[in-house]
């Protein structure tokens with residue numbers, strides 16, 4: 001999968017831009033606030049229809065302009081080449097075109113181009129709150145599993161209703177017998193939808209954990225080991241499949257039902273899941289150095305890259321937004337080596353070229369970024 005041409009029109013601080021990136025490493029170097037992240041963001045938006053930085057689509061349109069546009073010509077090994085276009089307007093909904101055919105349902109566009117973004121925000125996956133790790137899990141699994149997206153929606157709805165019931169029971173101080181009678185059926189529904197999420201998360205993490213451990217070993221030059229541990233909110237007790245998880249979940253809910261009625265909220269389930277990243281056996285969130293935490297985040301993203309490749313049959317595009325600053329020389333060397341061997345077209349932003357060896361720069365296409373303009377070096 002490769003972007004042959006990328007064109008931006010009134011996107012962020014780019015008035016007009018057209019580039020023909022190389023098939024391997026593309027480096028975008030420049031001072032702060034020149035448009036490096038904006039450029040990488042445009043590719044991510046084209047792939048996923050969402051920005052991780054913009055709260056609203058109109059933030060993507062260049063100040064004062066009515067319409068912003070991203071266009072790319074993508075060659076793919078497994079599918080025919082594709083022309084992608086995404087248009088943002090101050091007044092209308094965003095529109096995407098695939099080979100000139102207009103789509104307003106963006107779900108039909110996602111997946112035409114696969115990209116994995118690594119930016120400084122990903123560090124929060126390691127050191128932030130559990131909710132960030134759950135969001136990471138949900139986003140990554142959703143990319144390749146529409147079934148998971150459905151289960152997630154159904155679970156959230158059921159959880160909301162069950163919590164409302166528990167609040168009613170708490171506020172009525174147990175006097176509403178009729179309400180208490182319906183709790184088991186809500187618990188069964190919750191266990192039904194929740195088991196699907198938990199089972200999928202478990203399988204996904206098994207695969208991602210193995211891949212991330214391999215990448216991590218290479219990035220740390222064999223010095224640090226990584227273990228990704230799934231921490232569900234109740235013991236899975238050897239449950240081997242979705243039915244087993246459902247049973248364990250239902251039992252866990254029954255065991256805390258009294259407590260839940262007193263507190264007015266659901267105390268077990270995937271909304272309380274967490275992940276632990278063990279580096280050499282210690283929790284990286286609590287004991288890891290910043291460099292080690294960054295290496296864990298980078299390993300997860302590179303593992304995700306590999307998983308997508310396994311699922312779609314060709315390597316996705318890699319977007320590395322200012323990730324070199326906290327890696328030592330050894331990790332940096334391995335990162336370049338890995339991305340090169342992986343065969344992913346890579347877009348990397350940085351503030352200077354010092355971290356690169358001569359050999360890497362000779363192979364790369366290097367652009368200087370200044371004030372929303374690019375110059376090929």
Ligand SMILES: Nc1ncnc2c1ncn2[C@@H]1O[C@H](COP(=O)(O)OP(=O)(O)OP(=O)(O)O)[C@@H](O)[C@H]1O
Pocket residue numbers: 011012013014030031032033034035036037038039058059060061062063322349351
């Ligand atoms: N919608 C917009 N219209 C015009 N300019 C914008 C828009 N959104 C952001 N900018 C400008 O883009 C610049 C930031 O660009 P970007 O985030 O790509 O920086 P960067 O080169 O990656 O810098 P850093 O190294 O600090 O991360 C800022 O000057 C900001 O004002």
